[in-house]
Amino acid sequence: xEIRKLTMLSMLLALSVVFNIVESTIPFxxxxxxxxxxxxxxxxxxxxxxxxxFKEAMYVSIGKVIIISLVRTGLFGITFFFSLGGAILSTxxxxxxxxxxxxxxxxxxxxxxxxxxxxxxxxxxxMLRTFNVIxxxxxxxxxxxxxxxxxxxxxxxxxxxxxxxx
Amino acid sequence: MKLxxxxxxxxxxxxxxxxxxxxxxxxxxxxxIKEHSKSFFYMDTYINVKIYSNNTxxxxxxxxxxDKIYEKYHKLTNRxxxxxxxxxxxYINNNLGMNEKIKIEKExxxxxxxxxxxxxxxxxxxxxxLGNAIDVWRSYRIQGHGVPTYSELSNIGSLSIxxxxxxxxxxxxxxxxxxxxxxxxSKGYTTEIVGNYLESxxxxxxxxxxxxxxxxxxxxDNEKYKIGIKDPQKGGNEIFxxxxxxxxxxxxxxxxxxxxxxxxxxxxxxxDPKTLYPxxxxxxxxxxxxxxxxxxxxxxVVFLMPFDEGKEYIDSLINVEAIWYKNNGQIHYSEGFxxxx
Amino acid sequence: xxxxxxxxxxxxxxLVILVxxxxxxxxxxxxxxxxxxxxxxxxxLILSIDLDDSEFREYKVSGYNGDxxxxxxxxxxxxxxxxxxxxxxxxQGWIDSPHEIIICLPNRIVVKIEEQxxxxxxxxx
Numbered sequence: 098x099e100i101r102k103l104t105m106l107s108m109l110l111a112l113s114v115v116f117n118i119v120e121s122t123i124p125f126x127x128x129x130x131x132x133x134x135x136x137x138x139x140x141x142x143x144x145x146x147x148x149x150x151f152k153e154a155m156y157v158s159i160g161k162v163i164i165i166s167l168v169r170t171g172l173f174g175i176t177f178f179f180s181l182g183g184a185i186l187s188t189x190x191x192x193x194x195x196x197x198x199x200x201x202x203x204x205x206x207x208x209x210x211x212x213x214x215x216x217x218x219x220x221x222x223x224m225l226r227t228f229n230v231i232x233x234x235x236x237x238x239x240x241x242x243x244x245x246x247x248x249x250x251x252x253x254x255x256x257x258x259x260x261x262x263x
Numbered sequence: 264m265k266l267x268x269x270x271x272x273x274x275x276x277x278x279x280x281x282x283x284x285x286x287x288x289x290x291x292x293x294x295x296i297k298e299h300s301k302s303f304f305y306m307d308t309y310i311n312v313k314i315y316s317n318n319t320x321x322x323x324x325x326x327x328x329x330d331k332i333y334e335k336y337h338k339l340t341n342r343x344x345x346x347x348x349x350x351x352x353x354y355i356n357n358n359l360g361m362n363e364k365i366k367i368e369k370e371x372x373x374x375x376x377x378x379x380x381x382x383x384x385x386x387x388x389x390x391x392x393l394g395n396a397i398d399v400w401r402s403y404r405i406q407g408h409g410v411p412t413y414s415e416l417s418n419i420g421s422l423s424i425x426x427x428x429x430x431x432x433x434x435x436x437x438x439x440x441x442x443x444x445x446x447x448x449s450k451g452y453t454t455e456i457v458g459n460y461l462e463s464x465x466x467x468x469x470x471x472x473x474x475x476x477x478x479x480x481x482x483x484d485n486e487k488y489k490i491g492i493k494d495p496q497k498g499g500n501e502i503f504x505x506x507x508x509x510x511x512x513x514x515x516x517x518x519x520x521x522x523x524x525x526x527x528x529x530x531x532x533x534x535d536p537k538t539l540y541p542x543x544x545x546x547x548x549x550x551x552x553x554x555x556x557x558x559x560x561x562x563x564v565v566f567l568m569p570f571d572e573g574k575e576y577i578d579s580l581i582n583v584e585a586i587w588y589k590n591n592g593q594i595h596y597s598e599g600f601x602x603x604x
Numbered sequence: 605x606x607x608x609x610x611x612x613x614x615x616x617x618x619l620v621i622l623v624x625x626x627x628x629x630x631x632x633x634x635x636x637x638x639x640x641x642x643x644x645x646x647x648x649l650i651l652s653i654d655l656d657d658s659e660f661r662e663y664k665v666s667g668y669n670g671d672x673x674x675x676x677x678x679x680x681x682x683x684x685x686x687x688x689x690x691x692x693x694x695x696q697g698w699i700d701s702p703h704e705i706i707i708c709l710p711n712r713i714v715v716k717i718e719e720q721x722x723x724x725x726x727x728x729x
Contacts, residue, residue: 121690169689175709204609207616221707232627232703238620242613246605272611276618283622311726472726479725491727502727515728549728 102149106157113141113161118169136210136244142188143206143252147261151192158188179220186216202253202263207245214241296468296483301326305337306449308474314461315468315483325466329457336453339371340445342394355435356394356442364436372433374445374452377556381448382424385564390536392427394442395420397534400541404523410530416539447533450476451514451559458512458555475520475562478512478555495519495546495588503594504586506603512555516562517547535567542567549586550577551603561585570595627703641681643674644714655679655700655717667711674715686711 116137138161145154162180163172170176190212191205200208214237222231253263296315299322303310312329314322338344342352350367359365378391396416403411426441437443450473458478461469470488471478479488490513491502506513518541522531531541548566550558561583565573570587577585578598587595643651643665651665653676660677662684670687680698686708693708699717706715 171689171710175712179709199606199608200612201606201609203605204612207609207612211616235620235624235627238616238623242616280618280622313726470726472728474729477726477728488725489723491724493727493729500727502724505724513728520729 113138158184182220183213183216187213203249206249210241210245305333310473313470340449364434381560388564392424394444447563452556455555476514512558514558514562515549516566547588552583639719667713
């Protein structure tokens with residue numbers, strides 16, 4: 098991989114980890130309903146999808162999950178699989194939606210946070226064998242809309258700097 | 264005519280919503296069969312009868328008959344009220360002279376006969392001749408304080424079953440001013456008759472709830488009725504167990520139904536014929552069997568027996584199960600109870 | 605933001621309404637019964653708490669990382685203390701219905717509420 102791209106991706110990876118840590122220190126979010134978060138690291142993934150390709154987005158996405166597990170929650174613990182499921186589903190969905198539909202970056206961002214939460218719930222249902230988690234679905238559905246819009250807008254502005262239209 | 268994408272979308276959404284609404288509607292109203300419910304107040308109890316059938320006319324006719332049956336037995340077994348031209352327990356207890364014989368209606372005759380048999384089968388634990396002692400307890404309960412002495416209870420009048428004599432041709436004779444009290448059997452007995460009546464006219468899917476006596480027939484949906492048992496330690500509708508079954512009777516005798524407290528002790532209404540006092544082993548005993556009058560009698564009898572004896576007795580009976588809710592909160596089940604879980 | 609986005613958002617809102625309505629209806633035919641909190645370690649039930657008791661009670665179970673302390677009172681249950689990096693599950697606070705669940709991933713503890721929500725046909729009093 099070209100050095101420039103490698104460096105850029107590494108910095109982005111580090112940045113997304115930082116975003117994740119910062120997010121988790123905010124009270125309220127992440128406490129009441131599992132799977133709800135500001136989704137700031139989605140800015141990074143979205144950015145990578147627009148600047149580069151699907152492959153790079155997956156690297157950063159999965160890389161972020163691995164680093165977070167190493168540093169904070171326990172590598173290969175249940176949280177790891179939880180986040181991994183959400184991240185993979187989210188990245189794939191965002192890419193598919195960008196390529197095959199006419200959604201703008203806002204819409205893609207909403208899909209991204211939506212599928213991230215859905216992915217986490219699915220993994221939770223599978224690994225913990227509880228169906229009950231599905232009751233959080235309506236709350237999650239509603240909350241992803243505003244956070245998705247905000248993240249999308251922020252990413253669009255960042256991409257402007259790089260003259261990438263979104 | 265080609266539709267624009269927008270029109271497709273709107274039609275699609277409309278169809279999906281309609282489809283979902285229909286599904287929801289079907290989900291809620293999936294029961295074909297109609298529930299008819301009617302309530303009555305007899306024998307000091309709020310009685311509710313539910314019949315499941317599509318034949319409304321038939322159900323309405325049956326409900327009228329059910330009302331008549333309960334009313335009849337209510338009047339006949341009533342020991343606190345008199346009715347013109349009805350020779351009921353009140354009359355027998357208060358107006359019949361000693362050694363005087365009188366003819367009574369066959370319904371009343373039969374229930375007394377059945378109760379006397381139960382006396383001998385239960386070794387005297389089920390005794391409808393305790394009216395005099397029950398009256399003493401009742402007056403203390405109304406007062407709310409004090410406790411009768413054994414001599415008060417035993418001297419007020421005869422408590423002997425032998426003083427109730429049934430003769431041929433539906434005649435009854437009372438000796439030594441014994442007083443008959445049918446409270447422990449009237450609800451179960453009548454409920455059994457009502458249940459049999461409903462079945463005889465083809466209305467076999469029903470729930471009869473006469474307070475502590477419940478009888479259910481066949482289920483309206485090929486499942487099993489879920490019969491909750493009230494938790495004696497909690498108020499209102501709290502239950503501690505669900506009995507799942509069809510064509511069964513469930514009867515509970517409890518110390519919480521009629522009682523008063525004095526000096527931190529609870530004195531309830533189920534009297535042990537031997538001590539003439541209410542025993543303090545159980546908060547409630549529930550008996551499950553097909554026949555409602557048998558369940559009613561057994562619930563009183565087993566309530567009065569010590570746990571080990573009672574359990575042995577119930578386990579020896581076929582198709583009878585029981586639940587003991589002890590004073591200390593422990594709950595025990597008879598051996599075969601799991602068929603109802 | 606373009607038309608597709610608006611459609612997406614509207615679609616989501618409709619979905620939310622439908623799903624909520626469905627869950628609400630599924631909830632309707634229930635009668636009271638007993639409410640219990642079930643505590644699982646992985647898939648094994650390690651503790652069952654009777655929530656009908658209104659007294660305040662404390663429980664301790666062993667999670668993967670150490671002790672996990674639970675409180676139960678007034679039909680609610682919560683995790684008070686647990687050994688984990690983010691303390692998410694003690695953060696979740698009280699839960700009191702079967703729709704809510706406390707998941708302590710690092711400790712592999714899950715707390716669910718079970719109500720005997722059978723539709724009771726009648727009650728013997």
